[in-house]
Amino acid sequence: MDASVLLALRDPAGIPFYPIVFQVLYVLTWALHIAFVLLSIGSLGLSIYGVTQQKSNPNWKLLTGHLIQTGKLSVSLLIVLGVAPLLFTQVIYDPNWYVTNTLSGMWVFIFIYALIVGYCVYYWYYYANKAKEGNGALIGATSFAFLIFCGVLMHNFAITSIMPNDWMQMYAPNGKIDMSGWTFNIEYTRLAFMVSLALPVVGIFLQAYGRFVSSRSDMSKEYVEFCENLGTKLAVIGLIISAILFVFWLNAIEYLFHPIGIVSIIGALVLLAMAGTNKNAYLTVGWLVVVALLFSTLREWLRYDIMSSLGYSIYDYTVNLEIPTIVMFLSTFLIMGGVGVAFLLTLAWKVGKTEGVFDGSKDAAVTKLGNYTLAIMSAWMVIFFGWGLMTLFKNIL
Numbered sequence: 001m002d003a004s005v006l007l008a009l010r011d012p013a014g015i016p017f018y019p020i021v022f023q024v025l026y027v028l029t030w031a032l033h034i035a036f037v038l039l040s041i042g043s044l045g046l047s048i049y050g051v052t053q054q055k056s057n058p059n060w061k062l063l064t065g066h067l068i069q070t071g072k073l074s075v076s077l078l079i080v081l082g083v084a085p086l087l088f089t090q091v092i093y094d095p096n097w098y099v100t101n102t103l104s105g106m107w108v109f110i111f112i113y114a115l116i117v118g119y120c121v122y123y124w125y126y127y128a129n130k131a132k133e134g135n136g137a138l139i140g141a142t143s144f145a146f147l148i149f150c151g152v153l154m155h156n157f158a159i160t161s162i163m164p165n166d167w168m169q170m171y172a173p174n175g176k177i178d179m180s181g182w183t184f185n186i187e188y189t190r191l192a193f194m195v196s197l198a199l200p201v202v203g204i205f206l207q208a209y210g211r212f213v214s215s216r217s218d219m220s221k222e223y224v225e226f227c228e229n230l231g232t233k234l235a236v237i238g239l240i241i242s243a244i245l246f247v248f249w250l251n252a253i254e255y256l257f258h259p260i261g262i263v264s265i266i267g268a269l270v271l272l273a274m275a276g277t278n279k280n281a282y283l284t285v286g287w288l289v290v291v292a293l294l295f296s297t298l299r300e301w302l303r304y305d306i307m308s309s310l311g312y313s314i315y316d317y318t319v320n321l322e323i324p325t326i327v328m329f330l331s332t333f334l335i336m337g338g339v340g341v342a343f344l345l346t347l348a349w350k351v352g353k354t355e356g357v358f359d360g361s362k363d364a365a366v367t368k369l370g371n372y373t374l375a376i377m378s379a380w381m382v383i384f385f386g387w388g389l390m391t392l393f394k395n396i397l
């Protein structure tokens with residue numbers, strides 16, 4: 001592929017801020033996206049097994065309901081957190097993203113509907129199991145299949161987008177234009193590695209969950225131990241499987257001895273040691289975040305290398321500094337996002353730690369954070385719409 005073609009596909013308006021900032025934000029937000037993808041798939045998958053054990057085992061009876069809830073919330077978080085890397089990727093890698101969306105247009109449509117159906121079926125599973133213990137395994141498995149299918153499609157988009165050399169062949173195989181939008185590419189080792197990560201993620205989650213509920217007197221010691229032991233088993237076996245697949249994948253893309261490849265392997269080995277001993281589950285979760293960031297960096301490094309070898313560097317993108325937009329974006333992200341997330345996390349933490357019903361209005365910290373969030377959101381709406389309308393009128397009147 002000639003670099004001039006890629007450069008011609010760029011947005012002629014340029015980008016509003018320095019490309020490195022979008023790249024870093026992409027790495028950061030994609031790590032968050034994939035963390036919740038893996039947690040949702042892992043907890044949903046494990047809950048299906050739990051449903052089959054629920055009637056005969058009191059530990060599974062309690063855990064299954066919690067796993068179903070965890071997966072259900074994680075799907076909504078993975079969707080929200082998927083939007084951010086999507087925006088950043090289409091700012092700095094717009095040729096890649098839009099060509100992929102054209103070549104695989106049918107799959108893009110199918111993706112949206114598969115996600116909607118998969119998530120609706122998940123709610124069906126949740127209600128079926130809530131109505132009767134041991135119910136809903138088949139419904140849960142259907143939702144699981146839909147969500148995995150969504151992941152496979154996402155993988156197709158990611159892979160097709162880093163194959164510019166083959167785009168022409170995909171668009172016009174043997175010189176005949178194919179406008180069907182059915183382009184589909186798959187890299188089995190990369191995909192298998194990514195899906196396998198669901199096992200260690202749900203395992204480490206269970207270790208942290210065990211520690212979290214251990215302070216509650218309505219959760220027996222036996223239940224806590226059951227969760228922690230199951231978590232350790234899943235984390236260790238899962239990490240070993242993922243590590244083997246990771247090495248195969250790194251070898252296939254010739255990154256095995258690349259600095260980021262080596263650092264990622266070391267990061268994963270430290271994670272294995274931490275999960276295996278389970279001395280402090282919260283620290284393990286913290287380290288898991290570091291490993292997720294390393295993995296996200298590796299993915300981006302690979303894409304950057306592929307594109308640079310074709311003469312496309314994101315750092316050459318024309319920058320048309322647009323300070324007001326950046327100020328609006330950063331203040332939304334940091335102030336509204338920061339306070340809003342702090343409110344939700346504090347609330348969730350306290351709800352989980354409380355036996356019975358938690359009344360947020362009686363808790364000083366939750367009330368304060370809730371009031372700040374409401375005030376900031378109200379101010380944000382006034383500024384956002386006021387600013388937008390002013391700009392609109394200035395341009396058209």
Ligand code: HEM
Nearest residue numbers: 037079082083085086089147150151154155157158161194
């Ligand atoms: C159940 C639903 C989903 C699953 C299982 C899923 C899974 C995945 C996986 C496995 C990847 C990595 C693919 C690879 O690198 O080979 C990925 C990438 C990505 N996902 Fe998702 N995803 C889902 C939904 C979404 C949604 C709803 C959005 C956006 C709103 C989104 C945005 C992204 C973006 C932007 C990337 C990176 C693409 C790239 O770098 O080329 N995902 N997702």
